[in-house]
Amino acid sequence: MQLFIGGACAGKRHAVRQRFDAPRWHSAYVGSRLETWPAFGEARCLVLEGWECWIGQRLAAEPDDDRLRRAMTRELDALRAWEAEQGSEAVLILLEMGRGIVPLGLEKRRLRDLNGWLAQDAAARCERVWYVWNGLVKSLTL
Template identity: 80%
Template sequence: MQLFIGGAYAGKRDVVRQRFEAPHWHSAHAGGRLEAWRSLAETRCLVLEGWERWIGERLAAEPDDDRLRQAMARELDALWGWEAERGGEAVLILLEMGRGIVPLGLDNRRLRDLNGWLAQDAAARCERVWYVWNGLVKELSR
């Protein structure tokens, strides 16, 4: 897996389009549910974006942040397994939220916390992690 992370409108999508040939996009922004990627298994390159929306959809239904984080981590593990089994490549696009600013509202704070934990969990599982800012790309290392 590869992870592209950066702020809103930083150029993440453009960078992914330039680097991957004929990727299949699965996006929360287009109304796709996170679990629906499983039905797209025939593709060689799967791009998943809109994680902050998928987290946001689950906030009201799951009051326990640890359980919600674990559910998202299971999706990452399933993607990793899909890559290993099918020989495909999963590309994650995550929004870097807040740049350290903590919102006052509980729901917004939970969303940012969970998105940050998801970014950490994704980075730990990905072969390569890229930070995109103003259309510039830098590979991050552990």
């Protein structure tokens, strides 16, 4: 798995398109639900974007942040298992949110906290992590 993380409109999609040949996109921004990604089956490269939307959709139904975090990490682990089974690659695009600014509203704070935890959990599981800002791409992997 590889992770591309950065701010909004920072060039993450472009960076992915430059590095992967004919990736298939699974995007919350066009209404795709996270749990439907296995339907892609034998994709050589599967890109998943819109994680903050998928988290946001689950906030009202799950008041326990730890349980919601575990549910999201189960998706990450399922993606790793899918990679191993298919010989494919999963590419995650995550939005860096807030840059340290803490919103006043509880739900917005929860969303940023959970997105930050997801980024940490994803980075721990990914072979390579890329930070994208202003179209510049930097490998963060040691």
